Amino acid sequence: MKQLDFTVRSNDKLNDQNHLLKVVPSDNEQLPEMLPGQFVQILVENAQHTFLRRPISINNIVPERNEIWLLVQSVGEGTQKLCEMAVGGRLNMLVPLGNSFTIPSNPGSYLLVGGGVGTAPLLFLGKKLHERGIACDFLLGGASEKNILQRSDFTAYGTLYCTTEDGSLGEKGYVTHHPVLQHKKYDFIFTCGPKPMMVAVARYAHERGIVCEASLENLMACGFGACLCCVEKTTRGNLCACTEGPVFDINELTWLD
Numbered sequence: 001m002k003q004l005d006f007t008v009r010s011n012d013k014l015n016d017q018n019h020l021l022k023v024v025p026s027d028n029e030q031l032p033e034m035l036p037g038q039f040v041q042i043l044v045e046n047a048q049h050t051f052l053r054r055p056i057s058i059n060n061i062v063p064e065r066n067e068i069w070l071l072v073q074s075v076g077e078g079t080q081k082l083c084e085m086a087v088g089g090r091l092n093m094l095v096p097l098g099n100s101f102t103i104p105s106n107p108g109s110y111l112l113v114g115g116g117v118g119t120a121p122l123l124f125l126g127k128k129l130h131e132r133g134i135a136c137d138f139l140l141g142g143a144s145e146k147n148i149l150q151r152s153d154f155t156a157y158g159t160l161y162c163t164t165e166d167g168s169l170g171e172k173g174y175v176t177h178h179p180v181l182q183h184k185k186y187d188f189i190f191t192c193g194p195k196p197m198m199v200a201v202a203r204y205a206h207e208r209g210i211v212c213e214a215s216l217e218n219l220m221a222c223g224f225g226a227c228l229c230c231v232e233k234t235t236r237g238n239l240c241a242c243t244e245g246p247v248f249d250i251n252e253l254t255w256l257d
């Protein structure tokens, strides 16, 4: 883990709540190795109540531009300030934190399922799978079309399936209602998003004996195992989601009990 200053290279508004920030180390330092599923902790300056850093997933790494992408959803003061960052603005970040999704070496069929801003780490994961010659399917869900973000980035790395609750894009309903889950057989499922969605995906995978990992977005304070505020109950005992996770094998979680 390193603490580095970053400069905002671009800040694109994707919809009324979500921004995509592309940041580079301010002193041109080479980025440390970062893996899909890992996250950064961002110090939010000029905010009254955000003395704790805010955890944000690594959405993509572009090594040739030494660039990190961060997909931020404005839900409170901290993320709102991040969405308002000007190009050229500075961000102090701890990079990278947490464990990562397991990228199996054996061939197989892969499904990456995301909802809301939980789609963020799945783009980087899909890119890594693509680099290894592994084709994967993405299944992304949201309330409506405007909530399914970065569609052209996803389709560069695999086949994209979508569900929306209002039916404005793809199938109407939740991700677990998508017909692809009935028609195709997957060996690995990786998921990130709202907990009810991940529980439903985990149940689907468990019933079919599919290897499944979920990335949790537990509330975090320190991000590196010092405060115990992110503890998750698992079959290995209470574990810090920030250091032992955020990615867990669903069989370690107690969701399906």
Ligand SMILES: Cc1cc2nc3c(=O)[nH]c(=O)nc-3n(C[C@H](O)[C@H](O)[C@H](O)COP(=O)(O)OP(=O)(O)OC[C@H]3O[C@@H](n4cnc5c(N)ncnc54)[C@H](O)[C@@H]3O)c2cc1C
Binding pocket: 039, 050, 054, 055, 056, 057, 058, 070, 071, 072, 073, 074, 075, 076, 077, 078, 079, 080, 117, 120, 121, 216, 217, 218, 219, 220, 246
């Ligand atoms: C490992 C990890 C990766 C994450 N990746 C991303 C990401 O890529 N993009 C992104 O936009 N957000 C991500 N989040 C969530 C993000 O950290 C929170 O939304 C943010 O901390 C909220 O800060 P705030 O100051 O804006 O809002 P606050 O004022 O702190 O909270 C506003 C509202 O959001 C809720 N909230 C705060 N944190 C979370 C959380 N972790 N999960 C669910 N609800 C929360 C609060 O309960 C409150 O209702 C991630 C969280 C974790 C733990």
Ligand code: FES
Binding pocket: 219, 220, 221, 222, 223, 224, 225, 226, 227, 228, 229, 230, 231, 240, 241, 242, 243
């Ligand atoms: S956030 Fe402090 S221990 Fe995990």
